[in-house]
Amino acid sequence: MSAFKTFFKNIIKAGDPDDDTVTVKGKKKQKYHGTVSPYPNFKASEDASVLQSAIESKGVDEDVIISVLVRRTNEQRQKIKTVYEVANGKRLDLALESIMRRDLEDVTLALLMPPAQFDAHQLRKATKGWGTTEDVLTEILATRTNEEIREIKKVFKQEYGEDLGDIIEADTKGDFNLALQALLRAERDEGDEVNMDMVHKDAKTLFEACDSTEGLDVAAFIEILTTRNGKQLSKTFQKYASMSDLTLPKVLDRELKGDIEDCLIDIVKCAWNKPAYFAEKLHKAMERHGTCDKTLIRILVSRSEEDLKKIVEQYRTMYGVRLQEAILEETKGHYEQVLIGLCGPH
Template sequence: MANVWGDLDLLLDSPSSLTVTSTARGTIKEKAGFKAAEDVVALRKAIEGIGTTENTLVDVLTGRSNAQRQLICKAYQEGHLSVLGNNLVPNITVNDHLSCTLCIPACYTHTQGPGTTEATLTEIFASRSNKQIKALSDAYLAETGRSMTHDLKSEVSGDYATTLLILAEGKRDESTNVDTAKAKADAKALYEAGEKKWGTDESKFIDILCHRSVPQLRQTLVEYKALSNKTLQESIEREMSGNLEDLLVAIVKCVKSVPAYLAERLFKSTKGVGTTESILTRIMVGRSEMDMLDIRAEFKKLFGCSLYSTIKVFADNLDRKLCHHR
């Protein structure tokens, strides 16, 4: 894995999911001839029948784009509220343990109650663009009535909190111009703040990694390796520890390749590292219309097996465990 992340040869010419907003690399497309009312009827029959018909739920909800699913939610709530006494999302959640993260902000459950899951917050804020963070912030406010940054401030602390809150502002420079001289200067500043210094000036790492544009940071990574003969990731791992190290490494990885970073997260989740089902659900649903084709390709490149086969083995093992406990 270190060798993969250390390869910077093609970095400057590679597209980035943080700057490219196309849906062409997604696996979920809009269904032609879509009619929300027809899907609502099918879902209602599946949910109200004797035992939930999971195949219907899966076919409908995974065969529609997110925009179409939102129309289904709206039609379901408007047309059947008096019959079911609720809207679509809770009714699906009640049946079995199918996970449908259609409308709920992904980070809400990780800023509430004991045991904030920093790994989830790290993944979300390191891998999202300014536009995506703004949409998440708006959805969080609509769902909870509170600002996202307000809740984050109450749950995290120290340099980790400082870094996370800067990212949560969604104000990373979006310029596509690269200043090579500035990249050299930033690389030198990072080297002097870490490897060359007794102790580490974390604030310098936080400032540069959280504010510079993705193209600028990519040039900085190249300049840093040329200057120090180490990757910036290696230096961060040598100089820091804990949640701050994890977050700064995640930022560096996402600057290089968001799909590769998320492929790594998926692989670890299927091996029991961290909360497994929630990671799988969040990434598979959240990236299905964005860059899932790229995530699949990076997964195969990194781990030598397909994402499909890996998830299938994981799901089969999970089913066996559930059957054992029943």
């Protein structure tokens, strides 16, 4: 069974994700699906003092450090960092970096970065050195909002003195580069309205793009997949299925190979069910010999205040085991405690 078939078999079993809105006094508001919420009665000065004591204690008190960082939102952690530096004359991230090692150090430092800085850092690592980590580029650019992408580009320029688009241009090629550049433009419709006239038009465009005698018109796919909202794309995929003997995933699998195939398929997965897309990535990170800790850290940290609660739910339905249990099987020690803490209450 192809990876795409397996994904859709699992999300059909999992069902559609819950509605993201709730009606309060006649008005719709976004539900909160994060696992980390603002800590009540928060005082940055108290937390900074607690962390300083834990850092300076004999043997270092990792339990205290973890309990503070995991239970505070990113905004609260930024305030703690500021107070800590004023009080101690040293940056909190550097103090923790000097006492922690390996995966625990990586996840702790990740928690202390503002979201845009963390994403920029991940993109930098994905494009620096020998070889490019293509799936990381697609994951971040295909799942962030337009505003988040614009902020990532701004921070990347400030941090590394280079334009993110130029870096990706130099490190990728062909249709894959075109798709990433389209995502970088941050022009996706972020509403939830479905235009049925556009559904028919786009489905026809994709059908003709697949039926071309010159091969698949990838540019047409890139244009539609990177600019339409998720609900619009879902309806378009359904309409396409009624026009063709082959489903859209089968066409992409048959006509494309390599990075551009993976990129467009990931965009389609996100359109269908973004939490399921992340659940699948977490499962793959732990199913093979040797856990991909970078993936675990990247997803759990970046989604902890976005939709990690939904990802946890999707994971259990798709794979028949709780995400926390899977993590317990693959990790250990204080590093394990951080990951489990980010997943929310048992």
